[in-house]
Amino acid sequence: MTETPTADGGEQPETDGTDRPTVLVPLAVLEGESLPPGGPELLANARVVLLGYHVLPEQTATEQAREQFGETAMSKLTEFADRLTAAGADVETRLVFTHDKETTIDRLIYEYDSLAVLVPNSAERVDSVLVALRGTIGVGRNTRLVAGLFADSDVDVTLYHTVGEGESPDDGASFLNGVKADLVERGIAADRIETVVEDADVPIDAIAGRAESHDAVVMGETDPSVTTFVFGMPSEQVAERFLGPVLVVQRERPDE
Amino acid sequence: MDGSEPSDAPGPPDVEVPDALAAVVDADTGEGELERTIGLVGGLAIGVGTMIGAGIFVFPGLAAENAGPAAALSFAIGAVVALLVALPASELATAMPRSGGGYFFISRGLGTAAGAIVGIGLWLGLVFAAAFYLVGLGSYAGQVFLEVGVALPIDPAVPLGVAFGVGLTVLSLFGTENTAALQNGIVIVLLVILTLFLSYGSLDALGVFGAESTPERFFPPGGALPVLQTAALVFTSYLGFAQVATVAGDIKEPSRNLPLAMVGSVILVGIFYVVTIFVATSAFGSARLGEFGETAMVEVARSFVGLPGALAIVVAGLLATFSSANASILSASRAVYAVSRDGIIPEAASRLNLAYGTPHVALGLAGGPIVVLSATGQVELLAEVASFLHLVMYGLICVALVRLRREDPDWYDPSFRCPAGFAVAGVGGVASFALIAFMQPASIGVGIAVMVVSYGWYRYYATDVDLKGDF
Numbered sequence: 150m151t152e153t154p155t156a157d158g159g160e161q162p163e164t165d166g167t168d169r170p171t172v173l174v175p176l177a178v179l180e181g182e183s184l185p186p187g188g189p190e191l192l193a194n195a196r197v198v199l200l201g202y203h204v205l206p207e208q209t210a211t212e213q214a215r216e217q218f219g220e221t222a223m224s225k226l227t228e229f230a231d232r233l234t235a236a237g238a239d240v241e242t243r244l245v246f247t248h249d250k251e252t253t254i255d256r257l258i259y260e261y262d263s264l265a266v267l268v269p270n271s272a273e274r275v276d277s278v279l280v281a282l283r284g285t286i287g288v289g290r291n292t293r294l295v296a297g298l299f300a301d302s303d304v305d306v307t308l309y310h311t312v313g314e315g316e317s318p319d320d321g322a323s324f325l326n327g328v329k330a331d332l333v334e335r336g337i338a339a340d341r342i343e344t345v346v347e348d349a350d351v352p353i354d355a356i357a358g359r360a361e362s363h364d365a366v367v368m369g370e371t372d373p374s375v376t377t378f379v380f381g382m383p384s385e386q387v388a389e390r391f392l393g394p395v396l397v398v399q400r401e402r403p404d405e
Numbered sequence: 406m407d408g409s410e411p412s413d414a415p416g417p418p419d420v421e422v423p424d425a426l427a428a429v430v431d432a433d434t435g436e437g438e439l440e441r442t443i444g445l446v447g448g449l450a451i452g453v454g455t456m457i458g459a460g461i462f463v464f465p466g467l468a469a470e471n472a473g474p475a476a477a478l479s480f481a482i483g484a485v486v487a488l489l490v491a492l493p494a495s496e497l498a499t500a501m502p503r504s505g506g507g508y509f510f511i512s513r514g515l516g517t518a519a520g521a522i523v524g525i526g527l528w529l530g531l532v533f534a535a536a537f538y539l540v541g542l543g544s545y546a547g548q549v550f551l552e553v554g555v556a557l558p559i560d561p562a563v564p565l566g567v568a569f570g571v572g573l574t575v576l577s578l579f580g581t582e583n584t585a586a587l588q589n590g591i592v593i594v595l596l597v598i599l600t601l602f603l604s605y606g607s608l609d610a611l612g613v614f615g616a617e618s619t620p621e622r623f624f625p626p627g628g629a630l631p632v633l634q635t636a637a638l639v640f641t642s643y644l645g646f647a648q649v650a651t652v653a654g655d656i657k658e659p660s661r662n663l664p665l666a667m668v669g670s671v672i673l674v675g676i677f678y679v680v681t682i683f684v685a686t687s688a689f690g691s692a693r694l695g696e697f698g699e700t701a702m703v704e705v706a707r708s709f710v711g712l713p714g715a716l717a718i719v720v721a722g723l724l725a726t727f728s729s730a731n732a733s734i735l736s737a738s739r740a741v742y743a744v745s746r747d748g749i750i751p752e753a754a755s756r757l758n759l760a761y762g763t764p765h766v767a768l769g770l771a772g773g774p775i776v777v778l779s780a781t782g783q784v785e786l787l788a789e790v791a792s793f794l795h796l797v798m799y800g801l802i803c804v805a806l807v808r809l810r811r812e813d814p815d816w817y818d819p820s821f822r823c824p825a826g827f828a829v830a831g832v833g834g835v836a837s838f839a840l841i842a843f844m845q846p847a848s849i850g851v852g853i854a855v856m857v858v859s860y861g862w863y864r865y866y867a868t869d870v871d872l873k874g875d876f
Contacts, residue, residue, distance in 0.1 A: 179759065201437070205762045208577055208735040210504040211439040212654050213742050213764065217757050219436025247440030248655065256440070 169196040169239060170297035172396065173263040175254050176229065178222045178244075179203045184229040185394060187272030189236030191365055194298050197233050198261045201226040201244040202253055211246040219244070259402055264294050265367070268388040268395040272364050277305040279363040281356045281387075282328060284313070287369060291398050292328060295367060296335035306332065307343045309359060311352040321346035353383050357390040367396045427502050427659050441657040448649050448662050450592040451732060452670025455645030457595060458729030459788070460678040462722040463541040463699050464639045465685045467785065470695025472635040473625040477682040479635035480642070484675030486840060487643035489833030490799040491671050492823040493806040495664035498650045500809075500819035502659035505743030506650030507798045512747065514805030516873040521863035522856050523798045524744035528737055529855050530794030532771060534644055535733035536778035537787035539566040542726035543779075544699040548719050552712075562699070563782040570779050573731055574772025577738070579761050591728045598721045599677060605709060606684030625691075630843075637843040641788040642678060644795050645729075646671050648736045651743075660820035699784065737771035738764055749867045786851070789844045793852030796837045803834030814874055 172192055176182045178201040201222055205214050223244055230240045241261070247253040258266065280295055282288060295306060308325045312318055325344040333339045349355035360366045371383050388395040431439040443451070460480065468476035497510040508527050512520025543566030550557055625631045646667045649656075656662050681702070685694055688705045697704045702722065706714035742764055745754040758765045778787060807830050809817050823829055841849065 203437075203762075207655075208738060208768070209757060209762055209764060210652075210654055210739060210742060212504055213746070213755055214757055214762065215437050215439060216746070218759070223436055244437030245440050246437055248442040249440070252442050253440045 168297065169194060170264045170294045171196045171198060171261050172265050172267055172294075172298075173198045173200060173254065173257055173261065174267045174269060175200045175202060175250075176226070176269060177202060177204070178225050179218055182269065183225075184232060185269055185271040187275050187364065187394065188267075188269065189232050189238065191272065191275045191394060192233060192267070192298070193237040194301055196239040197241070198257060198263060199226060199230050199233065199240055199242045200254070200257055201242070202250060203246050204250050205246060205248055207248050211248065214246045219246075258399055262402070263399055264290055264297075265396045265398045268384070268397065270388060270392050270394050272394050275304055275364045277307065277363045278365045278367060279307050279309055279356070279360050281309045281352075281359075281366065281368040282325070283310075283352075283369055285324065287398070287400060288328060290401065291367060291369065292331045292335065294396065294398055296332055296337060300336035303341070305341050305343070306337060307345060307359075307363065308332075309345045309347070309356070311347050311349040311355055318346050318348065353386050356383075357387050360387065360391040360393065363393075365394045365396065366391055367398060369398045370400060439654065441655055441659075443652060443655045443662075444657050445662045445665055447589060448652075448656055448666030449670050449673075450589045451652065452645045452649045452666055453596070453674055454588050454592045454725075454728040455648045455732040455736075456642055456670065456674045456729070457592075457599075457645075457677065458538055458541065458722075458725035458727075460639065460642030460674060461599065461681050462545065462702055462718075462725050463537075463784070464642060464788075465681055465705075466694045466697045466699060466701030468635050468639050468682065469686050469691040469701070471625070471638070472631045473622065473691040474682070474686040475624045475632045476635055476639075476686070476691075477679045479632050479639055480675065480678040480682055482633070482636040483640045483643050484671060484678070486636075486640070486799075486833065486836045487646060487671045487675070488668065489829055489836060490802060491646050491667045492664075493826065493830045493833060494647065494650055494799075494802050495667050495821050496819045496823040496826065497802065497806060497809070498653050498663045498667070499660045499821040500817055502653045502656065502663065504651060504654035504739055505746075506653060506740075507647050507802055508740060508743050510650075511798065511801045511805050512872040513874060514809045515801060517747075517749070517867060517870050518860065518863055519801055520747070520872050521744070521749050521867055522859045523801055524740065524747075524749055525859035525862065526794040526855055527798055528740040528744070528771070529774070530644075530791050530798070531733045531737035531740060532774045533778060533787050533794065534641060534791035535730050535737060535771070535775045536566075536570070536781075537641060537784060537791055538726050538730035538733060539570045539775065539779040540782055540784050540787065541699055542566055542569050542723065542730055545719055545722040545726055548700045548703055548722070552716065552719060563780060566779045566782070567776055569727070569730065570772065570776040573734055574768060574776070577731075577734055577768050577772070578758075578763055578765055588728055588732070591724045595721055595725055595728075598717055599681075602706060602709075602714070602718065602721075603677070603680045603684055606688065606705070607680060609709060610684055610687030633840075633843045637792065637840045638785060638789060639678075640792040640796065640840060642674070643671060644791065645674075645732070647795065647798070648732060651736050651739045664821045734768070734771050734775060737775070738767040741767035741770050747872055748870045749863065785845070786848055789848030790851045790855075793841055793844060793848055794855060796841050797852070797856065800834045800837035803830040803837065806830040807834075816874065 172195045174197055226242055226244055230242045233240045245253045308328055310321045310325050312321045329342050329344055347355055368384055384397040472479050501509055503509050508524040511523045540562055543562035546565040547561035649666045653659055685705050688708050694701045703715050703718045706718040742755040744750050745752055754766050755764055756766055810826055
């Protein structure tokens with residue numbers, strides 16, 4: 150490897166031995182977005198990167214906004230951070246003034262090697278979680294997140310898979326059973342895990358429908374394509390319809 | 406895999422170029438950090454987009470009338486002066502990657518008095534420039550009516566320019582998103598149209614297509630003097646590189662991208678300008694070009710390929726003058742912000758509107774006078790006053806570079822160093838001030854009046870503000 154030696158490494162986020170999954174929680178603080186009531190409970194076992202951001206039109210200098218709104222935004226953010234800390238989460242707070250939300254979120258996903266990003270829709274309390282799994286690729290990140298967040302809680306987990314083309318329901322069931330075994334090994338009691346395989350024409354509709362009987366959704370992000378460009382990311386669509394919190398598991402980011 | 410440590414901790418983004426200074430500026434001071442979102446292409450687009458409107462779509466007729474084919478030389482002189490300033494400005498910008506550009510360098514390098522003159526001068530200089538672009542935009546919009554055969558009782562250039570001025574100001578108040586993407590797109594379309602047009606025109610002028618080009622004496626009857634006077638007039642075409650510095654706070658990896666964007670955009674537009682004049686004066690005699698006025702390039706294109714060519718240039722002219730005017734309005738509001746942040750004018754001027762996120766007072770202070778000035782329709786005066794106020798700033802940028810290098814304060818640590826700094830800054834400074842001498846007396850008068858009033862304001866309002874070295 151041709152690595153440039155990093156002398157101090159002080160900037161590197163450290164993975165403290167407990168192996169808490171890192172979850173990025175972006176909040177448009179100045180536009181009134183706030184931490185949902187169920188948020189602290191949901192993220193009690195996570196390392197939370199609480200990102201307050203404010204998007205400015207290009208004609209405005211970010212510096213100018215920081216000067217005027219920085220203090221207000223920071224005090225709100227600190228309030229949210231305190232609630233998360235009280236629930237048991239490790240919290241890092243960042244406040245960013247930006248012209249482009251995606252750039253900022255993407256930068257912080259890299260910077261903290263975030264496992265998932267929370268779409269902070271409201272939830273009162275979290276008793277059951279729907280985990281929508283597409284296939285074996287990257288499934289390890291899903292299990293790491295789910296086990297990390299819920300192993301020590303009494304949240305029920307429903308693993309959900311829609312059968313794809315050329316796949317039999319039995320294939321789907323054995324895939325989910327593998328995942329279940331993995332979760333059990335990671336400390337979630339087997340009787341708290343349910344598996345559901347379904348044959349659905351439009352997976353997004355099916356997921357959004359299923360989600361209604363749960364309090365939160367965990368699902369993967371999708372590679373950008375023409376379809377996602379036109380209709381938005383599946384995770385966004387689900388979040389819009391489900392109206393509850395959605396944890397979007399991030400792809401493994403290349404090491405640049 | 407074989408390493409001693411599991412290396413799954415990612416590096417920070419943009420690891421290739423550590424930008425220590427930028428990191429300090431952006432870092433969280435307890436009130437949040439700043440995201441940089443403009444890359445090299447975006448920076449170049451700001452520079453080129455601001456500049457190219459004037460040099461190609463407004464000036465060729467006027468310049469050729471004054472200086473004949475030697476107007477190409479006038480544009481070349483302008484490019485050299487701009488480059489001599491762009492290099493020192495790049496060094497200063499990498500040492501102070503903050504919003505405010507030239508004003509910021511001068512107020513920190515030379516003190517509050519010089520800063521006040523330049524800061525207020527920069528705001529008004531951009532106001533004059535924007536008014537000038539708007540009249541150009543009005544001329545092209547008027548040309549649209551001519552092309553579709555609608556006869557208007559009056560010359561529509563000024564009223565249309567005023568209307569666009571009001572429209573752009575209102576638009577900018579409501580925080581349009583994606584203006585950067587739009588700007589990039591406009592610049593790319595423009596460069597494609599211009600490259601096609603100028604390639605065809607150059608081949609034609611060289612006789613490839615058998616058409617006869619107009620042989621004409623290179624130098625005008627007055628010799629070198631008209632050439633220098635024209636250089637002073639058309640210098641407005643080179644103001645845009647400084648606009649890159651006014652958004653320095655938004656540029657990613659500023660130590661690399663700022664110098665490249667500033668110097669690159671000057672070189673790029675300089676080449677386009679010189680070739681444009683060569684092509685234009687080959688197609689028509691200088692006197693003819695002068696009669697065509699602001700939209701001379703439309704007639705040049707028509708003479709090559711008829712109506713489609715004329716239409717292409719009308720569209721390009723609309724896009725170019727529009728993007729120049731828009732960029733100038735936005736830069737002017739940034740200039741207002743920069744001086745108000747420092748307390749040179751009341752802080753209220755930089756208040757942001759939370760709903761739209763835009764500085765409504767600053768935009769009003771930019772848009773209002775712009776509309777009034779474009780109503781005068783005095784193209785040459787507007788252009789020259791804009792150049793005057795910018796040239797004063799450019800001259801002082803060079804002085805600031807020399808001063809900072811000699812004093813070498815602790816905080817001055819530019820990551821880009823201008824080659825042969827003292828010589829370049831010396832020549833650049835002298836050339837900037839010298840160019841002013843070739844302007845019309847009226848323009849010089851207005852320019853000096855602005856400077857005197859700015860200084861008077863500083864004595865009245867801001868004598869207790871100390872900015873030198875305040876970084």
